[in-house]
Amino acid sequence: MSAPLFLFYVFAALAVVSALGMVLNVRNTVAAAMSLVVTMVSLAGIYVLLAAYLVAAIQIMVYGGAIVVLFLFVVMLLNLHSDEFLPARQRWLKFAGALLGVFLLVEGLRVLGGFHEPPPLPEGFGGYRQLGLSLYTDYLLIVEVISLLLTAAIVGALILAKREID
Amino acid sequence: MPVEVIVKTLFILIVVIGALAPVMTWTERKQSAVMQDRIGANRADLGGITVLGLLHPLADVVKLLTKEDVVPLGANRIMHLLAPLIAAVPAVIAYGVIPFAGVYTFGQDTISMVVSNADWGLLYIFAIGSIATYGTVMAGWSSNSNWSLLGAMRASAQMISYEVTMGLSVVGIFMVFGTLQLQTMAIEQDATFRILGFLEYLIPGLQLPAFLSAFPFVLPKWGIFLQPLGFLMFLATIMAENKRPPFDVPEGESEIIAGYFTEYSGMRFGLFFMAEFIEVVVIAGLVTTLFLGGWTIPWVSTADFIGVVTPALGEGVATGLCVIVHFLMFMTKVVVMIWLQMSLRWGLPRFRYDHVMDLCWKGILPLSIANIFVTGALLLLLGDAS
Amino acid sequence: MVPIDHVIGLSALLFVIGLVGVMTRRNLIVMLMSIELMLNAVNLAFVGFNRLWPQGPSGVGEASLDGQIFVLTVISVAAAEVAVGLGIVISMFRNRDSVNIDDVSLLRW
Known part of the structure; x- marks a missing residue:
């Protein structure tokens, strides 16, 4: 190994x-x-x-x-x-959980059966230079949208957590 | 390769951290004594030998190791025992990417005097620094004491806030040197620039007189001269990140006893103490590398040095001499930075808590963003002039 | 070299653990943390697929970092989500003196 x-x-x-x-x-x-x-x-x-x-x-x-x-x-x-787990009144949840678990197990066995070696990479892959370049050229819109989102989140968190708004 | 890494790691652990941090505990006591007109630590003696009190670090370690290690009633035992380790380990491993000398060629081999020459070295330091927050938070929460909890909450708020500004205040340096790799940054600073040289780029056809390219009008191309505002902001934020005075509200003795490590005793208390001193050394190394040219000799580049010495001693000896001189240069700058931090510690009163936060969010944050804009505009205007 | 299949398997496992956390825990803070875990699982899958097919599924052309850009987007959205979510937690604790989501079921059908 x-x-x-x-x-x-x-x-x-x-x-x-x-x-x-x-x-x-x-x-x-x-x-x-x-x-x-x-x-x-x-x-x-x-x-x-x-x-x-x-x-x-x-x-x-x-x-x-x-x-x-x-x-x-x-x-x-x-x-x-201290907290506690969900009380048992939602019994369908157990069945859903069991189904999901079986599904995951089957899926996992299928997935883990394969062994795909990743291909060799070009120089600088994943470094700050390449990532920054594509972030500020091809994906500039994402950066702008995120900056807007973060501003909204700051304002929202402030309004929610403030004791009283004057 | 692994042997080389192990040798460098041991070198840093023993020479840079192992020797400086214990001596600093003594230096700090002596300096506080001088500032307060006292004599300070001078009593520890070994068969009558006191060496100015330099034996005190040894005596302290023996004392701390033999003391009882108390875990308070109602404390979360595992977290209480783990917290000092989480506080101390990041401080030590952050040194792995700070270069203590340059890159040298000995015959066939090229040796870079840094443990890990990772491409994203500075990001590594920031990431490690953000992990260090957990040591304080865990210590404060697990102690089951109100003072500790207050200290931990102050510490976590302060450290999150200053992490943001710390990152933003060095973006100017990234832009100027165009890299995040600390060794490359140090090599970039191994040069000089003309103070008035930018005029040639602004006014086409202007040729500056030759005397402006000589000694007093030429400065080493250090970060502090290219980014003076960045230097001040970075020093302030990284000192706040280390929670040393004047930013020591999380452990303000007069308000909350000792903050997050109120309930610690014995060597675990000593670990918090050592972590703080090791961080002082790391901060000094980082500030030296980013802003004071790292291991470089001012006005004398590596090529010049080797070129001058080689005819007399031969190339191998000249390179070896260069390594030693560069390392001593680095250590000198580190010691100066440590001295600066200690003088600030004993020279300034503690900030009030809301002042600490105001300084971060209303003072340094807008200034650092303005610094980024100005730096970018100047770089666009001057090209690669500097 | 790390087999990408196992990375995807780990991602699925973490996602399900997060899902179980969201469905079974009643503490709003732990539910938010479980959501963070699910987002992380998705990030892991993005990075894994980006490593497996650096040129995209067609397999031709230059290597791109689309997957990692998605991860950065998800991380910043997660940061925004946590800020607002914890704001909600604090105001809920202030009004109900509890962070158990069963205590805020007024609007439930």
């Missing part, structure tokens, strides 16, 4: 275990958020293995450095008590 392959499996196992830790941890929301961080960081590691260097750095900076810290900030601000 080559080193990148080994690293991939390590990161994948970490991501799955910590994702499960986040969803199943009902007692402690802060620990759930910390598990989410582990998932984010291991996904960033996988991005590096897939030659998406800038995306990996941005994954850690935005998800790890900003989004999950915001979650933690709110959890600490609200001082939450």
Whole structure:
């Protein structure tokens, strides 16, 4: 097994275990958020293995450095008590879950059966230079739309979280 | 290749961090004593030898290691024990992309004096720095203490805010040097520029007199001269990111005891302390590389140095000498930056919390965006003039 | 070299874990985190396919980074979503003293 392959499996196992830790941890929301961080960081590691260097750095900076810290900030601000799973009254959910699980298992077995080696890449693929060039030429509209969206989100969050609007 | 990486890593751990950080604990105590007209640490002695109190770091480590390691009642044990590690590790591994000397050719081999010459080196440092937030947040939350929680909330808000401005304040430097790779940036700064040289590009046909290309009218092409505003903003934001005075509201002693690490004792407290000092060294290295030319000798480029020394000593010895001089140059600049941070620490009072936030969002953020615009406009106007 | 099939499998697994989180948890904050997990799973699939077919499905022409651009878009949309979502959480906690979504079922049929 080559080193990148080994690293991939390590990161994948970490991501799955910590994702499960986040969803199943009902007692402690802060620990759930910390598990989410582990998932984010291991996904960033996988991005590096897939030659998406800038995306990996941005994954850690935005998800790890900003989004999950915001979650933690709110959890600490609200001082939450423990949570519980959904009560059993929605019984169809169990069937839906079981069906989904079987579907995923079959799908997963089919998918994991293949072994597609990725092709060799040109120099500089996934670096900040190439990504920046295509972001500010071909996809300029996306950048503009996102800047508008973020402005709207700032205003929205301010209005929602403010105690009273004067 | 792996041997080379291991040797460089050990070199950084032992020489740059391992030697500087403990001495800094002593320096800081001595400097605070000087600023407050006291004598400071001078009592630790080993059989009568005190060496000006330089044995104090050793005594501190022994003391911290033998102290009881208390986990408060009701604390989340695992997170409480993990938090100091998460605070300390990012500070150490951030050094992996900071070059401590240049690129040299010894016969067949080319050696770049940096552990990892990643293409996205600066992004790596920012990413690592954003992980460091979790150490403080975990420490504050898991301690089950109100002071700790207050400190953690202040710290997380401050660190998120200053991360944004920290990134924006160095965009000007990326634009000027056209790279994110720290070694390439240092090599770019291994040159000089004429202070009035831009006039030739603005006024076609103008030829500046020759004396303007000589010593006093030529500056090393360092980031601090190309981006003076960027330097000030970056220094302020990265010091706030490290939560050192005057930005130490998350651990303001007079308000919330020690902030997020109030409940820590023994070596775990020591780890938080060491993390702060290691971060000071990392900040000094980063600011040196980005703005003070890294390992370069002002006014003397690497080629010039080797060219002058080679006839006397031969090329191999000349290159070796160059490595040593460059490393000493780097360390000198790092020590100067550390001194600057310590002087600011003892020279300025603590900001009020809302002032810290105002400075970030209403002061540095608009200024840094304006800096990006001005830099871009100048680069368009002058081409590759600088 | 990493087999892309396994990357896609991991992506599907993470997506389902996130989905289960959204469907079974009642804490609005954890539900938002599960949504983040699902978005991340999708991002992983984008990056994986971008690595497998750098020239797009036709397999000819220059290598492009379309998949990674999508990832950047998703990340920034996620950031906006979290800002608004947590704003809603805070105002909900202020009004109901709870972040359990069963406590805000007034508009439910």
